[in-house]
Amino acid sequence: MTQFNELNLSPKVLQAVEEAGYTIPTPIQAGAIPPALEGKDVLGIAQTGTGKTASFTLPMITKLARGRARARMPRSLVLCPTRELAAQVAENFDTYSKNVKLTKALLIGGVSFKEQDLLIDKGVDVLIATPGRLLDHFERGKLLLTGIEVMVVDEADRMLDMGFIPDIERIFSLTPFTRQTLFFSATMAPEIERITNTFLQAPVRIEVARQATASETIDQHVVMFKGSRRDRADSEKRRTLRKIIEEEGEKLTNAIVFCNRKVDVDVVAKSLKKYGVDAAPIHGDLDQSTRTRTLEGFRQGELKILVASDVAARGLDVPSVSHVINFDVPSHAEDYVHRIGRTGRAGREGKAITICAPKDEKNLEDVEKLLQKEIARLDDPGKPKKSAETKSDAEAAPQKTEETAAEPSKTVEKPAQTPKTAEKPATSAKPEKGSGGRSRSRGGSKDRGKSDKDDNKVVGMGDHLPSFIAMSFEERRAS
DNA sequence: AAAAAAC
Numbered sequence: 001m002t003q004f005n006e007l008n009l010s011p012k013v014l015q016a017v018e019e020a021g022y023t024i025p026t027p028i029q030a031g032a033i034p035p036a037l038e039g040k041d042v043l044g045i046a047q048t049g050t051g052k053t054a055s056f057t058l059p060m061i062t063k064l065a066r067g068r069a070r071a072r073m074p075r076s077l078v079l080c081p082t083r084e085l086a087a088q089v090a091e092n093f094d095t096y097s098k099n100v101k102l103t104k105a106l107l108i109g110g111v112s113f114k115e116q117d118l119l120i121d122k123g124v125d126v127l128i129a130t131p132g133r134l135l136d137h138f139e140r141g142k143l144l145l146t147g148i149e150v151m152v153v154d155e156a157d158r159m160l161d162m163g164f165i166p167d168i169e170r171i172f173s174l175t176p177f178t179r180q181t182l183f184f185s186a187t188m189a190p191e192i193e194r195i196t197n198t199f200l201q202a203p204v205r206i207e208v209a210r211q212a213t214a215s216e217t218i219d220q221h222v223v224m225f226k227g228s229r230r231d232r233a234d235s236e237k238r239r240t241l242r243k244i245i246e247e248e249g250e251k252l253t254n255a256i257v258f259c260n261r262k263v264d265v266d267v268v269a270k271s272l273k274k275y276g277v278d279a280a281p282i283h284g285d286l287d288q289s290t291r292t293r294t295l296e297g298f299r300q301g302e303l304k305i306l307v308a309s310d311v312a313a314r315g316l317d318v319p320s321v322s323h324v325i326n327f328d329v330p331s332h333a334e335d336y337v338h339r340i341g342r343t344g345r346a347g348r349e350g351k352a353i354t355i356c357a358p359k360d361e362k363n364l365e366d367v368e369k370l371l372q373k374e375i376a377r378l379d380d381p382g383k384p385k386k387s388a389e390t391k392s393d394a395e396a397a398p399q400k401t402e403e404t405a406a407e408p409s410k411t412v413e414k415p416a417q418t419p420k421t422a423e424k425p426a427t428s429a430k431p432e433k434g435s436g437g438r439s440r441s442r443g444g445s446k447d448r449g450k451s452d453k454d455d456n457k458v459v460g461m462g463d464h465l466p467s468f469i470a471m472s473f474e475e476r477r478a479s
Numbered sequence: 480a481a482a483a484a485a486c
Contacts, residue, residue, distance in 0.1 A: 132486090
């Protein structure tokens, strides 16, 4: 098996890698580092969690160790779609460049220009940036990109989703065409293919395809939710969420609750807190210091539940969480895969529960189409059950209890008609055996777990790379 | 329809 010391990395970089505890590169690292060191363009098709970040930081540090940056003329540039990702990449540089004299600047929004300007003026070897802030600096005349030797585009497909492609194209055009380009994307949409054809020169293409799939390592469930009345649906949905959290009990050690909209992130987080659940919101409207602090608290295990918009769905290197709960079904089916990919990492157990309101059913269909399987239905634990009479009624026609059933929202009643779940008072958090009927992952996972551990800093999704992402182009076209 | 990202 290839080892890091066979990849021609500089001794100082190698030392930092070894000190971080790694000896065996991941496939994307083994594939991308040698051509990157030779100065070739690289097209990496890989998901977060494959060791992607180190596959460009390590060769970059090796190459940049020689030479020095001039004022306002950075020698390399890494573009990331979100501020958090950019910060993560910066940390990765710190880890591996500790034995090398290398200056770097993190150019992201939400923080003052002042410090960033100061760094740029002094000259930086590595610029890590989100597109908006980078262009902002450029337009203020503070920055010249004509000295860029290496440019990295990270998470290009997400850049596409976020409408950054024009910015990326502009930035490409501001850098010298002699630059080396390292380009990473989880998928290859036609638009991404076009960009790579335009801006990459004879790239070495590294595609990471893995066997394991999301659907096999994550225990997935969906709760079909229906509010009793329009004006109560919102609060009832939050109650359903609380009940889900209660029912998971101690198995839920930490979780991310995803909402589709920022307002809901705020409302849900506030609601959970009100009911004594340790939760905090994160989304793009919160100021950067709050975002950073919240995320850090969550990483440190000081915060139990992170209520998040899709800012946290992809790429973020949060620790493996025990649960992902979708307060809403994401409207892009692929986001579902990214969201649930925050759990069950490195071969550990993971559980994903999605709340599906009637208006989300179309989205749920799309998700199931993408997964090519049905997600196990769970009864709504938040639905107050009435008398035994209604109970059998509900069993016969669970769907039918809408307008007519104006149910007292505060009353706690015993849950009925839940075959798998033991009956319990609402306050008890009794563990329930996962009943989704999904078989666990196959062999291999132990092995993976080990190498994921080896590569803790950069590994994200671990074992359960979703099958559609793991497929090669040919397979994808075929299906 | 929303989120992310620039002030």
